Amino acid sequence: MQVPDRTPQGGPHGALPTAGVAHPAPSVSPAALDEATLVARAQDGDVHAFEELARRHQNALYRVAVRVLGQRADAEDALQEALLDAWRKIGTFRGDAAFSTWMYRIVTHRCTALMRRNRPTVPLPDEDALATDRGSPARAAEVDAELAALSRALRELPHEQRTCWVLRELEGLGYADISEITGVGETAVRGRIHRARAALAERMRAWR
Incomplete structure (x- = not known):
């Protein structure tokens, strides 16, 4: 997916660049x-x-x-x-x-x-899942229903659990990195991810 170019133009201390002031091109x-x-x-x-x-x-x-x-x-x-x-x-x-x-x-x-x-x-389903070959119309309908169920299950997670789960399961980050990112200890991170996994597994039980 192409991300829009939204690069900021401010200064390191919060000041925005003055209009009309040219920044010299780096050598x-x-x-x-x-x-x-x-x-x-x-x-x-x-x-x-x-x-x-x-x-x-x-x-x-x-x-x-x-x-x-x-x-x-x-x-x-x-x-x-x-x-x-x-x-x-x-x-x-x-x-x-x-x-x-x-x-x-x-x-x-x-x-x-x-x-x-x-x-x-409502969290978007994983794009890799959306790209899966759906085959027959019946299989396509089944995939759509499963993705909708996953979206509902993710939506129901507390945002702290969802963030940790996304960083771990979808971004592949380690517990130490997630701890640094979220500002909570590794034990708390592991607990949030464990609870998120358990909740998702329970809600997705019918799709196993």
Whole structure:
């Protein structure tokens, strides 16, 4: 899926660039730089470096937002706000965890805030499942019904469980990374994922 280009244009301390002020082009293309160098340059106020970081990570961040929120429009809003937050707070990144983990934490916090403000949403089924060969009309109807059941089951999970489950089962992140992203201990993360798995297994029992 093509993610809309919503790269922020603000400054590392929250200030937006002044209209009409040109940023000099970097002598070396940001695309040729490693992530640590890009982060260091972004922390020095290099907009081009941050744009490259956003370009590298926005697809994964958008995918998480869609799976947690269930609505593409909401996911786009959450991603936009998360990228703006990251640009404003880039100076606080200390490298204690991977930059991607730091970005996941920001986008999941934005998703949580959005879910608390808005009405409950229906998570989208996994796109890989949607791409499955459905075969006969009868099989297609069965797949549609199963995906609808999964969407309902995901919708009924508390958002803390859903977020941990998405990061673990759909994004393949480790418990330590999820703990860093969500700000709760690994034991709590494991507990949330265990409860989410049990709830989904119970609700999907008829489809086994």
